[in-house]
Amino acid sequence: MNRLADWLDDRTGFRRAVHVVFFKRIPGGARWRYVWGTALLFAVVVQFITGIFLWMHYSPSTQTAWESVYYIEHQMEGGSLLRGIHHYMSSAVMILMAIHLLQVVIYGAYRAPREVNYWIGLAMMLVLFGLGQTGYLLPWDQRGYQATKVATTIAGVSPGIGDQAKAVALGGDDFGHHTLTRFLALHAGVLPGILILLLVLHAAIGRRHGYTPPDDADTPDGVYWPDQAIRDGIACLAVLGTVLAVWAWRPAELGPPADGTVEFNTARPEWYFRFLFQMLKYFEGESGMFVAAQLIPGAVLAVLVLMPFIGRWQLGQRFNVLFIFAALAGIVILSFISFNEDYNQTTEKSQHYLHDLALANAEAERALELAKIGIPATGAREQTRSDPMIAGRRLYKQHCASCHSHHDPDLEDPHAGSPLLTVVSEEPSAANLYGFGSRRWMEGMLNAEQIAGPDYFGHTIFADGEMVDWVNTTIQDETEELPDDEKNAFSFKVKAAAWAISSLAELPYQAEADARDQAQLEQGMEIVINELSCIDCHTLGEEEVGAGPDLTGYASEEWLTEFIRNPQTERFYYSEDNYDEVDKLMPGFATHVDDPKLNKLTDKEISLIVRWMRRDWPTMEPNESASGDDEPNASDAE
Amino acid sequence: MSQTQHSSEDLPRRSFAAKCLAAFLGIVAVGVPTWSGLAVLFDPLRNKKNGDGNWIRIASLSQIPPDGKPHVFSVIIPEPRDKWNLYDPQPEKPVFLVRDGEDADLVALSSVCPHLGCKVSYKPTTEELICPCHNALFDKRGKQTEGSTVSPRDLDPLEVEVDQVTGDVMINYKRFKGGIAERVEV
Structure with missing residues (x-):
C-alpha cells in the first residue's frame, strides 16, 4: 500500500497537494470566524x-x-x-x-x-x-x-x-x-x-x-x-x-x-430577490423600471467593485463598511415591507393576496391529484384546463361571477370555504349558486326568509315574483296558522318535498344519500305533486303546465346545460309574466344553435361550468395505487 | 507530517479522536445529500412491478384460422403508463397465435427473439419463424429449428385463455430477459 502510494506520489505529487490543503497555516490558530x-x-x-x-x-x-x-x-x-x-x-x-x-x-x-x-x-x-x-x-x-x-x-x-x-x-x-x-x-x-x-x-x-x-x-x-x-x-x-x-x-x-x-x-420572486420586486413599486414607468432594476443594482455593484480602491483612501475603509451595511439594511427593509404587504392580513391588498394564495395552493393540490391519476401526453396544463374543478371554477369566475356568487352561505366570511368551491362576486345581482340543486339549496328555496334573501331571488326581479309570493303564503302563512303540535309535521313535509326535488338533480355528491333515503324521497314526491301542488305552475315529467321553470330533472346536468345555453325559453324563465322584462333575465350563453361560433361559450366550456357546479369531477380511487397499476380505473384521459 | 518544514511541525499533534471527529463531520455533511441523490437514482430497483399478470384481450377465437400456422395479432395495452404519463391505448409488440385444429389448444408465442430482442416474423415459404437480426430460426410452434443455435432458447410461450362463452382470447402479456437459456420474466 505504501509502495503504491510512493509510486503514485512520485508521478503526481499528490502528497504535497493533500498536505497543502490539510496543513494550511491558520494565522492565530483555529477560529470560528x-x-x-x-x-x-x-x-x-x-x-x-x-x-x-x-x-x-x-x-x-x-x-x-x-x-x-x-x-x-x-x-x-x-x-x-x-x-x-x-x-x-x-x-x-x-x-x-x-x-x-x-x-x-x-x-x-x-x-x-x-x-x-x-x-x-x-x-x-x-x-x-x-x-x-x-x-x-x-x-x-x-x-x-x-x-x-x-x-x-x-x-x-x-x-x-x-x-x-x-x-x-x-x-x-x-x-x-x-x-x-x-x-x-x-x-x-x-x-x-x-x-x-x-x-x-x-x-x-x-x-x-x-x-x-x-x-x-x-x-x-x-x-x-x-x-x-x-x-x-x-x-x-x-x-x-x-x-x-x-x-x-x-x-x-x-x-x-x-x-x-x-x-x-x-x-x-424567490425571497432573495424580493427587494428588487419591492423597489420596482417605487419607480414608475419605463425609466423607473430601468432605474430600479438596473441602475441602482448596477451602482451598488460598481461600488462593490471599486471597494479595493476606495479602501486605500483614508476614510475609505469606513465608508465601505458603512456602505455594505446600508445596502444590506436597504435589502432587509425592502424585503420586510414586501412580505408585510402580502402577509399583514389587515389591508385589503393583503387579504386579496392571501385568498389568491389559498386558491393557488388548492389548485396545486388538485393538479397533484390529477397527476396521480395519470397525466395525458398533452401535459398537466392541458389536464388542468379540462378539469371541471380547476377550469370550471375559472370559467364560472370569468363568465358567471359578475352576477352570481358561489360560496358557502353558512360561513360568515364568504372566503373562508374551500378555495376551489368559492367565487365571490363583487356585486352580486343574482343567486348564490353554491350547492345549486342540493337539499340545502332546495330547503332554502322553500323558506320564506331565504328565498327573498340575497342568496336566492333577493337581487332579481323574482324577488316580487310568484314563487316568492307562493312560499310566503302557502308555506309561511300556513305554518303560522297551524296549531303548534302540527307545525313540526308540516315543516317536515316541506323538507321532504325539498329533498325530493333535490334528488332530481342526481348530484354526484348526494348520490349516496339519495340512494339511502329512497323511501322518503318517494313520499316527498307525493307531497310535491299532491299536497304542495308544485305542478300547478311547474312542468314535472309528462304533464306540461304553467309559467314556472321546468322541474323535470331540475338542476341535473342536462337541465343546467340547457338553462345556461338559453334561460329565456318557455321551458325556463320566458313567460307571459315577464315578456316586458326580458332584459332583466339572465342572458343565454349559447343561443345560436346553427352557428356555434356566435355563442359566448362553447359546449365544452358550458360542460365544465356545469360539472363544476355539480361537483362532478374525477377523483383518485381511494384504493388505487399511483404507479404501475394496469387495472382499468376512473381515468381522466380527456 | 514529519517531512515538512511547515510551522505546523512545532505544534502538538492533535489527538486521534479529533481527527476522527473532523473526518466524520465531513463525511456526514457531504454524505447526506449524496445519499438522497443515490436513493432517487436507485428508485427503479425498489419499485419493481408485482408479477400477478397482465391479462389482455387480443382476439376472438373465430379470428384465428385453425391451420397450425402462426398468425400475428397486435397487442393493445389499454392504459400504458410511462412515469408521469398515462397514455391512450397503445400497441405493444405483437404475438403469434397458433391453432392446430378446431378443438386443439391455442398456443401464444411472444414475437420477441430470445436471443437479443429483435422482432421475429413468419416466413410462409419455409414455414418458419425467422429473426432478421442474427438469423435464428424457429418452427411453427416456436421451437428452435435443428441446426440453428443462435438463440439460447426457444421462443417464449405466453399464457393464453379462451372465454368459452364470448370466444374472447386473453393472453398474459409478459416480457422475458434476452440472451440467456433460462426463461426469466422482466
Whole structure:
C-alpha cells in the first residue's frame, strides 16, 4: 500500500497537494470566524451533487417539465428530500454568500494583495444570482413561470439590446420549449462551468494569500487539520441541519402547472430577490423600471467593485463598511415591507393576496391529484384546463361571477370555504349558486326568509315574483296558522318535498344519500305533486303546465346545460309574466344553435361550468395505487 | 507530517479522536445529500412491478384460422403508463397465435427473439419463424429449428385463455430477459 502510494506520489505529487490543503497555516490558530468561506463552498458543492441527480430525472419541455418535477417530488423515493435540499440550499447559498461578503468588507480583506480574488468573488456572486434566477423557472409552475416573465420583461426594456437579449434568453418571442432547454443548459451547464472555473481560481489565489488574520491576533498559528476542520465540519452540518429542518417543516413547493392564459395573482420572486420586486413599486414607468432594476443594482455593484480602491483612501475603509451595511439594511427593509404587504392580513391588498394564495395552493393540490391519476401526453396544463374543478371554477369566475356568487352561505366570511368551491362576486345581482340543486339549496328555496334573501331571488326581479309570493303564503302563512303540535309535521313535509326535488338533480355528491333515503324521497314526491301542488305552475315529467321553470330533472346536468345555453325559453324563465322584462333575465350563453361560433361559450366550456357546479369531477380511487397499476380505473384521459 | 518544514511541525499533534471527529463531520455533511441523490437514482430497483399478470384481450377465437400456422395479432395495452404519463391505448409488440385444429389448444408465442430482442416474423415459404437480426430460426410452434443455435432458447410461450362463452382470447402479456437459456420474466 505504501509502495503504491510512493509510486503514485512520485508521478503526481499528490502528497504535497493533500498536505497543502490539510496543513494550511491558520494565522492565530483555529477560529470560528474562519468557517464561513468553507460553509459557503460546502453549500455550493451540495448544489452540484443534488443538482446532478435532479438533472438525471428532469425533462425540459413545456409538456414534461412540471410533470417530471412532480414525479421526482411525489413518486420517487427520496425525491422530495433531494429536491428539498437543492431548493433550500440555494437559499443557504445566498445567506452564506452575504455573510462571506460582509466579513470580507468588515475585515478589509479586499485590500492588497487580495483585490483580484475579491473581484473573482464578486463575479461568482453574479453567477450564483444567475443560477438562482434560472433555477426558479425550471419546475415550470405558475410561480416560477410568472415571476420569470416579469424578470425577462425587465430585461426586455434594457436600453438598446433589450428585445434581442430577451429573445435570445427565451429562445423566441415567448416562453416555450426552447426557453426551458436554454434555461436548463444555463442552469446545469454554462453557469456551473463558469462557477467551477472561478471557484478554482478563487481557491488557488486564496491559498496563496491565506486567511486574513485579525489585527489583534496574539495566539500562536495553527494548522487546518484537524482543529479548523472540526469547526468547519460543525458549521457545514449546521447548515445542512437547518436545510433539512426547513424541508421537514415544509417540503419544497410545486405550484400549479404554468399557464400564461389564466389569472394568477401571487407571482412573486424567490425571497432573495424580493427587494428588487419591492423597489420596482417605487419607480414608475419605463425609466423607473430601468432605474430600479438596473441602475441602482448596477451602482451598488460598481461600488462593490471599486471597494479595493476606495479602501486605500483614508476614510475609505469606513465608508465601505458603512456602505455594505446600508445596502444590506436597504435589502432587509425592502424585503420586510414586501412580505408585510402580502402577509399583514389587515389591508385589503393583503387579504386579496392571501385568498389568491389559498386558491393557488388548492389548485396545486388538485393538479397533484390529477397527476396521480395519470397525466395525458398533452401535459398537466392541458389536464388542468379540462378539469371541471380547476377550469370550471375559472370559467364560472370569468363568465358567471359578475352576477352570481358561489360560496358557502353558512360561513360568515364568504372566503373562508374551500378555495376551489368559492367565487365571490363583487356585486352580486343574482343567486348564490353554491350547492345549486342540493337539499340545502332546495330547503332554502322553500323558506320564506331565504328565498327573498340575497342568496336566492333577493337581487332579481323574482324577488316580487310568484314563487316568492307562493312560499310566503302557502308555506309561511300556513305554518303560522297551524296549531303548534302540527307545525313540526308540516315543516317536515316541506323538507321532504325539498329533498325530493333535490334528488332530481342526481348530484354526484348526494348520490349516496339519495340512494339511502329512497323511501322518503318517494313520499316527498307525493307531497310535491299532491299536497304542495308544485305542478300547478311547474312542468314535472309528462304533464306540461304553467309559467314556472321546468322541474323535470331540475338542476341535473342536462337541465343546467340547457338553462345556461338559453334561460329565456318557455321551458325556463320566458313567460307571459315577464315578456316586458326580458332584459332583466339572465342572458343565454349559447343561443345560436346553427352557428356555434356566435355563442359566448362553447359546449365544452358550458360542460365544465356545469360539472363544476355539480361537483362532478374525477377523483383518485381511494384504493388505487399511483404507479404501475394496469387495472382499468376512473381515468381522466380527456 | 514529519517531512515538512511547515510551522505546523512545532505544534502538538492533535489527538486521534479529533481527527476522527473532523473526518466524520465531513463525511456526514457531504454524505447526506449524496445519499438522497443515490436513493432517487436507485428508485427503479425498489419499485419493481408485482408479477400477478397482465391479462389482455387480443382476439376472438373465430379470428384465428385453425391451420397450425402462426398468425400475428397486435397487442393493445389499454392504459400504458410511462412515469408521469398515462397514455391512450397503445400497441405493444405483437404475438403469434397458433391453432392446430378446431378443438386443439391455442398456443401464444411472444414475437420477441430470445436471443437479443429483435422482432421475429413468419416466413410462409419455409414455414418458419425467422429473426432478421442474427438469423435464428424457429418452427411453427416456436421451437428452435435443428441446426440453428443462435438463440439460447426457444421462443417464449405466453399464457393464453379462451372465454368459452364470448370466444374472447386473453393472453398474459409478459416480457422475458434476452440472451440467456433460462426463461426469466422482466
